Amino acid sequence: xxxxxxxxxxxxxxxxxxxxxxxxxxxxxxxxxxxxxxxxxxxxxxxxxxxxxxxxxxxxxxxxxxxxxxxxxxxxxxxxxxxxxxxxxxxxxxxxxxxxxxxxxxxxxxxxxxxxxxxxxxxxxxxxxxxxxxxxxxxxxxxxxxxxxxxxxxxxxxxxxxxxxxxxxxxxxxxxxxxxxxxxxxxxxxxxxxxxxxxxxxxxxxxxxxxxxxxxxxxxxxxxxxxxxxxxxxxxxxxxxxxxxxxxxxxxxxxxxxxxxxxxxxxxxxxxxxxxxxxxxxxxxxxxxxxxxxxxxxxxxxxxxxx
Numbered sequence: 001x002x003x004x005x006x007x008x009x010x011x012x013x014x015x016x017x018x019x020x021x022x023x024x025x026x027x028x029x030x031x032x033x034x035x036x037x038x039x040x041x042x043x044x045x046x047x048x049x050x051x052x053x054x055x056x057x058x059x060x061x062x063x064x065x066x067x068x069x070x071x072x073x074x075x076x077x078x079x080x081x082x083x084x085x086x087x088x089x090x091x092x093x094x095x096x097x098x099x100x101x102x103x104x105x106x107x108x109x110x111x112x113x114x115x116x117x118x119x120x121x122x123x124x125x126x127x128x129x130x131x132x133x134x135x136x137x138x139x140x141x142x143x144x145x146x147x148x149x150x151x152x153x154x155x156x157x158x159x160x161x162x163x164x165x166x167x168x169x170x171x172x173x174x175x176x177x178x179x180x181x182x183x184x185x186x187x188x189x190x191x192x193x194x195x196x197x198x199x200x201x202x203x204x205x206x207x208x209x210x211x212x213x214x215x216x217x218x219x220x221x222x223x224x225x226x227x228x229x230x231x232x233x234x235x236x237x238x239x240x241x242x243x244x245x246x247x248x249x250x251x252x253x254x255x256x257x258x259x260x261x262x263x264x265x266x267x268x269x270x271x272x273x274x275x276x277x278x279x280x281x282x283x284x285x286x287x288x289x290x291x292x293x294x295x296x297x298x299x300x301x302x303x304x305x306x307x
Contacts, residue, residue: 082104084103087101121148128140131175137231138231146219
């Protein structure tokens, strides 16, 4: 079993592929193009000379011209144009013989089958998937993955369609990651608060999933994340309540510190002597003022502190 902390644990081990990319034997195509054209021209000249000479020379000219023409066509059949960031995977009689990555006009075995494989960087954006997070809450999530073919032999021979394979494995990996973490949490990794860490784990899992197809994950990024519509309002109220509680806790902690500071300063400066009852009244009044949602309305006491 493959092991990746926090997300890829539990992935089934993909079958190993024996084939791996190697460079195919190839030559520059321009000399071979000139050779092919020369053979074709010589074939035409041989036939023409035979016809002019007449007699048995006609048959000799036709045979010689046919041989030269076939040779020219065979040489020309090996010409293969290769665009930048593109590769040609070669097969001869069903056997993999190598890959040509050098761009330009190349010449390869004329009887080889040549499959074009793009090695350009590609993007794949998943549809918005509805899954349950680690806490069982239904969420909607989507991602974009940047990938590139790294091993052309595996891309062609390990899977039927490597583009479709990447698409399916990306969606499966995204669903697995979304179900391995909660949407929102304060004491552990969560999809909403730890986007960079979750993205890194998604890249690790996708790398394991598509390695058998010779594909390299360049980058992955979560592009959409939200609660499912049926629970969105309830979760919004829960988040608001949590924010209110956190704010109140912060206010109370600050107010207690300010009250303690005020009492300490009064004692240090000997501004006024306060007994326990007066201290309690002062603490109560200060907490009301500091913790209230609205501005406090002062009341002037014209009597003593006990009235």
